[in-house]
Every structure is written in C-alpha cells, then in structure tokens.
Amino acid sequence: MGMNHEHIKLTASEMSVLWTSYLNDTLGVCTISYFLNHVEDPDVRAVLEYALDLSKKHIEVIRQIFSNEKIPIPLGFTEQDVNVNAKRLFSDSFMLYYIQNMGSAGINSYSVALPVSSRMDIREYYTSCLESSAELFNRTSNVMQEKGLFIRAPYIPYPNQAKFVHKQHFLAGWFGEQRPLTSIEISFLFFNLYRNTLGTALLTGFSQVAQSKEVRQYMIRGAEIAKHHSAVFTKILSQDNILSPMTSEILPETSKEPPFSEKLMMFHTAALTNSGMGYYGASMGGSTRKDLAASYSRLMIEVAEFSLDGANIMIDNGWFEEPPSAPNRKDLAKG
Known part of the structure; x- marks a missing residue:
C-alpha cells in the first residue's frame, strides 16, 4: 500500500x-x-x-x-x-x-x-x-x-554570585518583612503597568467617540479599571523604591467624532481584556511572593467580570461573531 x-x-x-x-x-x-x-x-x-x-x-x-x-x-x-x-x-x-x-x-x-x-x-x-x-x-x-520614546523596564544592581533559597520566608508576603521583589516579579509588574497605561489611553479615546450611552459607560469603566490596576502595580514597585517610568504623551486628543464602529471598539476592548487576563495568569505563575499572587488573582476576577459584561453587550447588539463550533449532538439526535 x-x-x-x-x-x-x-x-x-x-x-x-x-x-x-x-x-x-x-x-x-x-x-x-x-x-x-x-x-x-x-x-x-x-x-x-x-x-x-x-x-x-x-x-x-x-x-x-x-x-x-x-x-x-x-x-x-x-x-x-x-x-x-x-x-x-x-x-x-x-x-x-x-x-x-x-x-x-x-x-x-x-x-x-x-x-x-x-x-x-x-x-x-x-x-x-x-x-x-x-x-x-x-x-x-x-x-x-x-525619538526618546522607548520606555525601558527598571534597572536593579547585578547580583554578585549565584544563590539558592534556604528559607520559606522567600514565599511570604503577608506580614512582617517582605523580601525584595525578584527581577522576574519586577518584569511582570512593569509590563502589566505598561499595558494598562496604554489601555487607559485607548479606552479613554473610545469613550469620547462612543455613540451609545451603554458603550460609552463600558469604555469609561474599562479606562477606570486600567487606571486602578496601574496604581496597584506602581505601588508594589515603589515599596521597593523602584521607579516605574511612564509617559503622558499617549493621552487622546479631544475629538468626539467616531473613527470606529461600536462593534469594532467593543471587539478591540475584548481582545485587549482577554490578552490582559493571559498576562496576569502568567504573572501569577511567575511570582512566588504570596501577596503578589493574591493581587493578581483579585485583579483577574475584576477583568473577568468586565469581560463578561462586554460579551453580553456584544451579543445584545448582534456584534458577536460566532467562532466555528462543534455540532450540537442533542439537536442532531432529535432528527
């Protein structure tokens, strides 16, 4: 054969x-x-x-x-x-x-x-x-x-030797002295802050040009969530005296004339929200300090609720295109 x-x-x-x-x-x-x-x-x-x-x-x-x-x-x-x-x-x-x-x-x-x-x-x-x-x-x-616009992640001193962890205190993060952030944790915090700053600017722009009250309020809420998350990440970094450089050059202009359909803006927001949840999940996995893992899980719940409300708005307005799906065996069985 x-x-x-x-x-x-x-x-x-x-x-x-x-x-x-x-x-x-x-x-x-x-x-x-x-x-x-x-x-x-x-x-x-x-x-x-x-x-x-x-x-x-x-x-x-x-x-x-x-x-x-x-x-x-x-x-x-x-x-x-x-x-x-x-x-x-x-x-x-x-x-x-x-x-x-x-x-x-x-x-x-x-x-x-x-x-x-x-x-x-x-x-x-x-x-x-x-x-x-x-x-x-x-x-x-x-x-x-x-153009001097590139935002670099923060710097920390280079280590002077390879070390192993010998105390469970490394995982602690609730009470007493917290250990300093690892470079891995700093990287996650910084890039999550960076993406949320961008998200705030984009959704603020969308909220200005949204035509329906429902979409406008959704965008305002999204921008507020992104701002709040940025503040959480900035605070954690500043507790270790790590400056998080950010730019104000990205805020939208004052126009109210919509360049995009509501359907496009809602989908765009959903795509950002979903990728944001993915990044939080990865950050949670890479952060061994308990307080950080708890912060990420709390923020993820907030993003998941926001995402679900967005999906409902899209379905109500007929903007939710259905991906290819498995056949409904129950329907088929009815013949």
Whole structure:
C-alpha cells in the first residue's frame, strides 16, 4: 500500500487560530488605515505602512485557506467599521506605542498558534507570522529609541554570585518583612503597568467617540479599571523604591467624532481584556511572593467580570461573531 494522499482537513485548533487571526487582522487594517490618514512623522508612517501590509497579506492567506476548505469566511471588520476621515484622535507617539504592542501581541499569539498547528502549510504560515511580528516589534522599538520614546523596564544592581533559597520566608508576603521583589516579579509588574497605561489611553479615546450611552459607560469603566490596576502595580514597585517610568504623551486628543464602529471598539476592548487576563495568569505563575499572587488573582476576577459584561453587550447588539463550533449532538439526535 502506498501512502494515503487524502486531503488533510484542518483540526479544530487550526480552525480556531486562523479564525481569530482573521478577525484580528481585519481589525488591524481598520485601525492602521485610520492612523495612516493622520500620521505626520515619516518614521512613524513607515512603521504603520509595514504593519498594514502585514495584516493585508495575512488576510489574503487565510481567505485562501478557508475558501480551499469551503469554510465560510468570517465577516470580521470592513470599511463599514472605520471612517478614516474622522478627526485625529491619537498622537503619533500613541500610534508608535500601539504598533509596538501589536508586534508584541503578535509574537505572543503566534507562538501559541504555531505549536497547536499540525498541517505543514499552517505551520509554515505561523512561522512566517512569528518572524514578521518580531520584525515589526524591532522596527517600532528602533524608531521609539531614536525619538526618546522607548520606555525601558527598571534597572536593579547585578547580583554578585549565584544563590539558592534556604528559607520559606522567600514565599511570604503577608506580614512582617517582605523580601525584595525578584527581577522576574519586577518584569511582570512593569509590563502589566505598561499595558494598562496604554489601555487607559485607548479606552479613554473610545469613550469620547462612543455613540451609545451603554458603550460609552463600558469604555469609561474599562479606562477606570486600567487606571486602578496601574496604581496597584506602581505601588508594589515603589515599596521597593523602584521607579516605574511612564509617559503622558499617549493621552487622546479631544475629538468626539467616531473613527470606529461600536462593534469594532467593543471587539478591540475584548481582545485587549482577554490578552490582559493571559498576562496576569502568567504573572501569577511567575511570582512566588504570596501577596503578589493574591493581587493578581483579585485583579483577574475584576477583568473577568468586565469581560463578561462586554460579551453580553456584544451579543445584545448582534456584534458577536460566532467562532466555528462543534455540532450540537442533542439537536442532531432529535432528527
């Protein structure tokens, strides 16, 4: 018997990562097209153009895969979801932080998508996505460093020898003397603070341009949560006298003219919220001080409640596109 050359179908995990990628890339095209219409700095424009080109290429590849498999192409986001001529809402500096974060989020999501893919063409696609996300992150970081906008994680003195922990006190964190933060804990605290600062700026912008009261209030609440979480991380760092440098250059302009549909802003917020929960989970796993783990679990609950309320708003308004799902065996049994 020769090899079986039957067509290999997509697995559920391949379908799910491609479907999610498609929605995220169509969202990317909308937001970046709007940014490109307002950007002034040529260096920032070059980075935006590279990011837009990546998203457009990704959309083409996924459309091709879906049509070959006869899977309906998701609607995602289209020209109906963006008004590129709306007044400027975000500064060039914000655009840089946004794109740098997009590169970083891409590296994160593609490093999850690649190991759950089995078909060779899908693996090759996600390998190239990983490379181009790293390139996007590096290009943006270089521009930010040239412009003095890059925010570095805090510095601590180098250790002078390798050491092992000999006291359980290392895990303590409730009463009495807390041990100083490890470099791993500092890194998690800093990057969670960084993402929340960006989140505050984005959701503040969204709250200004949201048309419905429900979406506006949701965005205000999201910005408040992000502000509160930033304050928690800043406080923990400052207890160890670690300064957390942040920028005020990313706050939105005063425009109230909506560049984006409510559906797009809600989805964008959901995507940020979900990735934020993932980062908190990882941070919890990497922080051995009990008080830190407790803080993360408390913040995660708050984010989960916010996320659930957002999903309800999206479902009520018919904005929640359903991912490919398993057949309902109960319905099938009824015949």
